[in-house]
Amino acid sequence: xxxxxxxxxxxxxxxxxxxxxxxxxxxxxxxxxxxxxxxxxxxxxxxxxxxxxxxxxxxxxxxxxxxxxxxxxxxxxxxxxxxxxxxxxxxxxxxxxxxxxxxxxxxxxxxxxxxxxxxxxxxxxxxxxxxxxxxxxxxxxxxxxxxxxxxxxxxxxxxxxxxxxxxxxxxxxxxxxxxxxxxxxxxxxxxxxxxxxxxxxxxxxxxxxxxxxxxxxxxxxxxxxxxxxxxxxxxxxxxxxxxxxxxxxxxxxxxxxxxxxxxxxxxxxxxxxxxxxxxxxxxxxxxxxxxxxxxxxxxxxxxxxxxxxxxxxxxxxxxxxxxxxxxxxxxxxxxxxxxxxxxxxxxxxxxxxxxxxxxxxxxxxxxxxxxxxxxxxxxxxxxxxxxxxxxxxxxxxxxxxxxxxxxxxxxxxxxxxxxxxxxxxxxxxxxxxxxxxxxxxxxxxxxxxxxxxxxxxxxxxxxxxxxxxxxxxxxxxxxxxxxxxxxxxxxxxxxxxxxxxxxxxxxxxxxx
Numbered sequence: 001x002x003x004x005x006x007x008x009x010x011x012x013x014x015x016x017x018x019x020x021x022x023x024x025x026x027x028x029x030x031x032x033x034x035x036x037x038x039x040x041x042x043x044x045x046x047x048x049x050x051x052x053x054x055x056x057x058x059x060x061x062x063x064x065x066x067x068x069x070x071x072x073x074x075x076x077x078x079x080x081x082x083x084x085x086x087x088x089x090x091x092x093x094x095x096x097x098x099x100x101x102x103x104x105x106x107x108x109x110x111x112x113x114x115x116x117x118x119x120x121x122x123x124x125x126x127x128x129x130x131x132x133x134x135x136x137x138x139x140x141x142x143x144x145x146x147x148x149x150x151x152x153x154x155x156x157x158x159x160x161x162x163x164x165x166x167x168x169x170x171x172x173x174x175x176x177x178x179x180x181x182x183x184x185x186x187x188x189x190x191x192x193x194x195x196x197x198x199x200x201x202x203x204x205x206x207x208x209x210x211x212x213x214x215x216x217x218x219x220x221x222x223x224x225x226x227x228x229x230x231x232x233x234x235x236x237x238x239x240x241x242x243x244x245x246x247x248x249x250x251x252x253x254x255x256x257x258x259x260x261x262x263x264x265x266x267x268x269x270x271x272x273x274x275x276x277x278x279x280x281x282x283x284x285x286x287x288x289x290x291x292x293x294x295x296x297x298x299x300x301x302x303x304x305x306x307x308x309x310x311x312x313x314x315x316x317x318x319x320x321x322x323x324x325x326x327x328x329x330x331x332x333x334x335x336x337x338x339x340x341x342x343x344x345x346x347x348x349x350x351x352x353x354x355x356x357x358x359x360x361x362x363x364x365x366x367x368x369x370x371x372x373x374x375x376x377x378x379x380x381x382x383x384x385x386x387x388x389x390x391x392x393x394x395x396x397x398x399x400x401x402x403x404x405x406x407x408x409x410x411x412x413x414x415x416x417x418x419x420x421x422x423x424x425x426x427x428x429x430x431x432x433x434x435x436x437x438x439x440x441x442x443x444x445x446x447x448x449x450x451x452x453x454x455x456x457x458x459x460x461x462x463x464x465x466x467x468x469x470x471x472x473x474x475x476x477x478x479x480x481x482x483x484x485x486x487x488x489x490x491x492x493x494x495x496x497x498x499x500x501x502x503x504x505x506x507x508x509x510x511x512x
Contacts, residue, residue: 025071066114079134099124136505190476209265215450220255259308264292268442354447393436
């Protein structure tokens with residue numbers, strides 16, 4: 001049976017007022033703890049549901065945490081460093097400055113995961129507050145929101161709208177912020193993503209696969225109308241089948257294309273043509289398929305394809321410094337992507353046309369020759385036959401066969417135009433369709449990784465109902481979401497806090 005008495009645990013009370021105030025806060029927390037023990041005892045006697053007890057414990061722990069945090073702040077003092085405080089000059093060549101102590105202490109709000117507190121500290125400056133030693137000692141953030149609160153809020157915002165993320169965190173902690181504040185925090189945090197990535201260690205060579213794969217694609221991000229001036233010319237769209245159809249009433253000029261890329265290494269995966277056909281036509285995926293290793297994704301909206309390929313090129317150099325691994329570039333047939341590839345990736349890069357985009361063209365052609373309602377079986381057999389020839393490297397046979405078939409069937413209008421588009425697509429990408437050689441070498445021939453990146457990184461977060469983005473806010477979210485999907489979230493936050501602390505208090509720290 002739990003004790004019914006409330007023990008009194010006292011800390012040593014010294015002569016310093018701060019110690020007395022700390023003991024008072026600790027005693028309050030201890031009283032709350034033993035009160036909680038009593039409530040648990042009563043709950044057990046009354047056979048209360050465990051979920052209610054769980055909630056009671058959690059809420060009380062939050063209150064206790066608030067008291068203990070206040071005790072810590074009390075023990076930390078007010079940061080009084082004497083009549084003057086020496087800080088570095090404003091410029092690198094400026095001498096140190098001596099700031100006088102201000103007459104009155106200054107308060108600043110601090111929103112912790114336990115709730116709001118106020119921090120009272122001594123400030124220094126000429127009339128206005130220019131430095132507060134306690135801020136630097138406690139590593140206080142730029143804004144009132146604690147780093148832990150920011151990190152938890154960020155975990156929700158990278159996966160949900162700001163309003164929904166705030167609502168969820170409020171449900172858990174009972175602490176609320178504005179949508180505007182959450183958006184501003186995202187922008188500020190995202191500024192450290194790019195320098196953070198430049199400091200990432202290279203993956204262990206023993207963990208890497210022998211083939212380095214680079215993939216790229218594009219995905220639209222809906223922007224607010226004011227961010228798309230009438231004279232703006234958007235990026236050329238992907239081929240029709242590579243994009244999902246726009247919804248009714250949705251206009252093309254509401255979106256800007258983000259360039260999405262992924263880099264990973266993988267083991268060779270040698271397959272027969274029959275195995276590939278079974279996978280793409282009958283959805284019988286091979287059980288022995290290797291998994292990508294150290295996959296990293298990124299999306300560039302503001303600087304587009306050039307910015308993406310600069311990052312891809314840097315990743316290739318980092319992860320293949322001796323050029324010992326073959327580099328495979330997988331993408332659809334968009335010319336702009338291949339122009340950037342030839343400009344930024346190694347000259348001997350093996351360029352492969354994504355097989356799933358090829359399949360989409362084959363099916364598009366099939367419905368020019370067969371009825372979609374009554375000839376599905378015949379169309380399926382025809383697509384499988386054409387696919388087999390393409391996998392055997394017989395692109396010319398497929399192109400000439402399509403043209404002859406269109407002439408014999410007397411196709412005209414839209415159907416004839418479709419066949420011309422499909423054959424033109426195959427001819428333009430002929431050098432990237434040597435599937436017989438790719439399969440023999442064990443190279444990947446499908447860009448499922450970047451398609452998944454387009455969906456997980458961009459679509460799942462950026463294209464929810466009613467969402468319209470400002471370009472800088474969209475790029476900030478893409479940067480943070482990529483960091484999360486790359487499983488670098490905790491490391492990024494450690495880096496961000498160090499950088500932010502240096503920006504805020506570097507002048508104080510370097511003077512000792």
